[in-house]
Amino acid sequence: MFKTAEENLNAVSAIFKGDNDFVAREFELPNGGKGAAVFIDGLASSEVINDFILTPIMNDRPISVGEADRLDTIKKASEVILDGDTVVFLDGFDTAAYFSTKGFPSRNISEPQTETVLRGPREGFTESLRTNTALLRRKLKTPDLRMEASRLGSRTNTTVCLCWIDSIASPDLINEVRRRLDNIDVDAILGSGYVEEFIEDEPVTPFQTVGYTEKPDVIAGKLLEGRCALIVDGTPFALTMPFLFVENFQSPEDYAIRPLAASFLRIIRIISFFITLALPALYVALVDFHPELIPTTLLYSIASASEGTPFPAPLETAVMLFVFEILREAGIRLPKPTGQAISIVGALVMGQAAIQAGIVGAPVVIIIAFCAVASFVSPTVSDSVNLMRWLLLLLGSTMGGFGVLLGLLSIYILLASMQSFGVMYLHPIAPLSLQELGDVGIRVPMWMLKRRPSALHPQDKIRQANKTKPKFNGGIPSYGNEQ
Amino acid sequence: MKKVLRILCAAVLLSIFLFSFGGCWSADEINTKAIIMGISVDFAEDGEKYLVTAQIAVPSQLKSDSAGSEKAYINAAAEGAGIQATLHEFESSLSRKIYTGHTELIIFSEEVAKSGLSPVLDYFYRSSEARFSVPIIIAEGKAADLLDTKVDLEKMPVSRILGILANHGSDVIMSQTTMGDLLREMVTKNSATTLALFSTADERPAMNKAAVIKGDKMIGSLSIEQQHYELLVNGEYEEGIIVCKINDDKVVSFRITKCVTEQDLKYENGEFSVDIDIYITAQISGVTFGGEEYTTEARKEIEQILHDFVTDRIMEVLQITKDMNADTVGLCEMLYRKYPRESKELLENWDENYKNFPINVMVSAKLTATGAVQERIK
Numbered sequence: 001m002f003k004t005a006e007e008n009l010n011a012v013s014a015i016f017k018g019d020n021d022f023v024a025r026e027f028e029l030p031n032g033g034k035g036a037a038v039f040i041d042g043l044a045s046s047e048v049i050n051d052f053i054l055t056p057i058m059n060d061r062p063i064s065v066g067e068a069d070r071l072d073t074i075k076k077a078s079e080v081i082l083d084g085d086t087v088v089f090l091d092g093f094d095t096a097a098y099f100s101t102k103g104f105p106s107r108n109i110s111e112p113q114t115e116t117v118l119r120g121p122r123e124g125f126t127e128s129l130r131t132n133t134a135l136l137r138r139k140l141k142t143p144d145l146r147m148e149a150s151r152l153g154s155r156t157n158t159t160v161c162l163c164w165i166d167s168i169a170s171p172d173l174i175n176e177v178r179r180r181l182d183n184i185d186v187d188a189i190l191g192s193g194y195v196e197e198f199i200e201d202e203p204v205t206p207f208q209t210v211g212y213t214e215k216p217d218v219i220a221g222k223l224l225e226g227r228c229a230l231i232v233d234g235t236p237f238a239l240t241m242p243f244l245f246v247e248n249f250q251s252p253e254d255y256a257i258r259p260l261a262a263s264f265l266r267i268i269r270i271i272s273f274f275i276t277l278a279l280p281a282l283y284v285a286l287v288d289f290h291p292e293l294i295p296t297t298l299l300y301s302i303a304s305a306s307e308g309t310p311f312p313a314p315l316e317t318a319v320m321l322f323v324f325e326i327l328r329e330a331g332i333r334l335p336k337p338t339g340q341a342i343s344i345v346g347a348l349v350m351g352q353a354a355i356q357a358g359i360v361g362a363p364v365v366i367i368i369a370f371c372a373v374a375s376f377v378s379p380t381v382s383d384s385v386n387l388m389r390w391l392l393l394l395l396g397s398t399m400g401g402f403g404v405l406l407g408l409l410s411i412y413i414l415l416a417s418m419q420s421f422g423v424m425y426l427h428p429i430a431p432l433s434l435q436e437l438g439d440v441g442i443r444v445p446m447w448m449l450k451r452r453p454s455a456l457h458p459q460d461k462i463r464q465a466n467k468t469k470p471k472f473n474g475g476i477p478s479y480g481n482e483q
Numbered sequence: 484m485k486k487v488l489r490i491l492c493a494a495v496l497l498s499i500f501l502f503s504f505g506g507c508w509s510a511d512e513i514n515t516k517a518i519i520m521g522i523s524v525d526f527a528e529d530g531e532k533y534l535v536t537a538q539i540a541v542p543s544q545l546k547s548d549s550a551g552s553e554k555a556y557i558n559a560a561a562e563g564a565g566i567q568a569t570l571h572e573f574e575s576s577l578s579r580k581i582y583t584g585h586t587e588l589i590i591f592s593e594e595v596a597k598s599g600l601s602p603v604l605d606y607f608y609r610s611s612e613a614r615f616s617v618p619i620i621i622a623e624g625k626a627a628d629l630l631d632t633k634v635d636l637e638k639m640p641v642s643r644i645l646g647i648l649a650n651h652g653s654d655v656i657m658s659q660t661t662m663g664d665l666l667r668e669m670v671t672k673n674s675a676t677t678l679a680l681f682s683t684a685d686e687r688p689a690m691n692k693a694a695v696i697k698g699d700k701m702i703g704s705l706s707i708e709q710q711h712y713e714l715l716v717n718g719e720y721e722e723g724i725i726v727c728k729i730n731d732d733k734v735v736s737f738r739i740t741k742c743v744t745e746q747d748l749k750y751e752n753g754e755f756s757v758d759i760d761i762y763i764t765a766q767i768s769g770v771t772f773g774g775e776e777y778t779t780e781a782r783k784e785i786e787q788i789l790h791d792f793v794t795d796r797i798m799e800v801l802q803i804t805k806d807m808n809a810d811t812v813g814l815c816e817m818l819y820r821k822y823p824r825e826s827k828e829l830l831e832n833w834d835e836n837y838k839n840f841p842i843n844v845m846v847s848a849k850l851t852a853t854g855a856v857q858e859r860i861k
Contacts, residue, residue, distance in 0.1 A: 304542035
């Protein structure tokens with residue numbers, strides 16, 4: 001760095017080369033020396049710069065900004081400027097000072113659209129990293145919560161924040177995540193999806209091995225189990241690691257409602273998973289290969305519906321499934337008002353008209369519709385299932401029930417062979433861990449969840465005291481109803 | 484590179500193997516199949532070939548919103564030396580492939596039944612499509628006529644007959660002998676069983692007798708009432724109605740609510756005998772005589788009536804089956820299982836020995852209720 005403000009300013013200006021939003025405010029100091037404040041218009045808050053930096057400097061009063069430090073290279077200065085901070089050069093100093101003046105516009109905290117709950121917290125992450133870390137801190141008021149920031153992407157310089165609870169998460173896990181993050185050498189990280197692809201264990205399978213969520217309470221829950229999370233600046237989706245298959249069927253809602261109801265819902269989700277995965281394939285296999293297994297009356301209905309339809313059942317099912325995939329994709333991408341038009345055209349016009357014209361049979365439409373509805377039950381796994389469904393349909397149409405079974409077995413073998421950050425993907429189903437099944441297919445009451453999942457190797461294995469089951473013998477003595 | 488090649492080879496080999504295990508060539512679209520609901524077997528006019536009639540469902544007429552003006556079935560008939568031959572015959576005249584996987588009823592004419600069922604049933608036992616739970620019935624006269632009777636609430640004659648068979652209701656109790664049961668009886672030595680015997684009157688199917696089948700041949704028939712008592716002895720009677728007509732004025736009818744039959748085979752001093760203990764629990768469902776109130780004595784009296792009536796009928800039925808040489812109780816099988824060595828001699832000439840085999844029937848009748856009223860309404 002140079003000794004004079006002018007030289008330093010020239011050096012920084014040379015980096016930004018007259019960018020439209022680059023602002024260099026030169027001023028004179030009371031002692032006659034020159035100074036310059038540089039910042040990016042729009043990223044920095046002009047109020048803070050005016051009231052708490054420029055005014056005090058010019059009037060020879062101390063600067064009152066929360067975060068400030070010294071910088072000794074021009075490169076670092078340009079980095080902090082890009083973060084929305086303000087750098088001040090003064091004559092006679094070969095260092096610069098920076099003051100935190102971040103004040104860029106960001107979205108308000110709102111309810112996440114992908115994970116809505118009936119009961120439970122409704123706030124969701126935003127695109128701003130600082131807001132997100134604050135939301136997480138508010139959930140976990142413990143000094144043990146570590147947040148380690150690093151920069152990824154040589155051009156985007158995205159801040160990535162690794163969060164974990166020091167006294168719970170396994171140090172080996174944290175080191176492994178750090179190692180994988182260090183390996184990333186790419187020019188752009190535009191969202192958490194970018195990071196996910198660089199650190200996941202199974203890059204080519206359709207099943208995800210890194211979880212994502214928009215909800216700080218979900219992240220808090222995962223951290224408390226011994227997982228770690230990655231918040232990426234610019235995305236409302238934080239990543240959680242390790243991610244196990246059973247997490248696809250867990251919803252934050254489960255812990256807000258009664259255990260029995262939650263268990264029922266979980267079973268529904270698991271059944272829906274199989275329905276959406278295998279129903280079209282099973283239908284084709286039954287109709288084309290094993291009609292003996294269909295009850296006679298049902299067979300009549302199917303037979304009468306398929307009277308006069310031009311295509312064989314496998315093709316009919318495949319076409320309807322394809323139409324559904326297109327409709328779904330169209331519905332997601334379109335703005336809301338147009339989305340309604342899609343559902344009307346899709347559901348009414350195409351479904352109804354296709355049946356009436358005798359192009360497809362009603363049972364196929366019912367099967368595909370049911371399969372589609374079931375696919376929305378577990379949204380995190382539905383992307384992978386959408387692919388697998390086609391594979392099963394192909395096997396079911398060529399080999400019947402044998403093929404469907406073969407496909408399901410292959411999927412099971414694939415799942416059982418996968419790992420996520422050193423944890424078997426199907427844990428605790430395979431390898432079987434009976435004690436930990438309480439939070440898998442069913443949801444046992446809170447007071448029974450005494451231990452953290454052992455597969456995560458938490459440092460602190462115990463979650464709660466030994467006798468936490470509520471046992472309030474009798475009522476209130478003054479009411480006279482004590483037992 | 485080598486690894487990729489290896490995986491590729493494995494995938495290709497695996498798919499070749501798998502697709503040859505079960506491939507798409509065994510797929511059949513439903514709308515290319517003629518779904519056979521019921522099959523009837525008669526002798527053709529020359530007396531040697533079989534005349535097989537199949538009731539084929541017309542699915543478009545079975546739709547709930549179809550006008551119903553046309554029949555929901557067609558009957559196709561063909562002659563041939565056996566079922567397989569006739570089924571092939573169908574395919575040369577029908578637009579669709581025949582499919583027997585959903586066949587719900589098999590009807591034999593009395594004539595065919597008397598000459599032996601096994602040549603026909605053999606096809607079904609070997610077929611991978613046919614179900615073993617298909618009921619088998621015998622038709623008086625021409626079996627094909629039963630498939631052409633009028634329909635009532637159902638849309639097909641087969642469904643109507645099945646409905647009648649399934650009515651294990653108040654007064655019609657019939658053993659539903661299926662293809663599987665019959666096979667079991669056929670391979671059991673000296674055993675006899677009963678099948679429902681239907682007749683066609685006014686184009687309506689009616690079940691009024693039971694055919695007695697020994698081996699694979701029909702050897703006689705019982706009336707429906709007699710068949711009740713045959714079931715009672717075998718422990719297959721659970722509930723039903725028994726009407727005791729003592730004379731023209733005195734009639735009492737019972738609703739049987741529970742029936743337990745215990746068969747006890749004994750071997751004492753070189754003599755075999757069987758004790759059949761039948762415990763009947765009944766309610767009065769109608770009575771035309773008796774006192775004002777059902778006192779203990781009155782109840783006892785009525786219980787005695789039931790006891791005597793049932794015992795008489797059972798002895799009568801047993802005599803009939805003995806005359807027919809039909810071991811419907813399954814004594815031969817019981818003897819063979821319990822005393823294989825001791826009964827060897829007896830079983831060698833079972834047909835003769837069965838006639839003289841001592842069967843002791845002990846009936847115990849118990850009245851649990853007198854219906855919803857306490858006394859007789861005059």
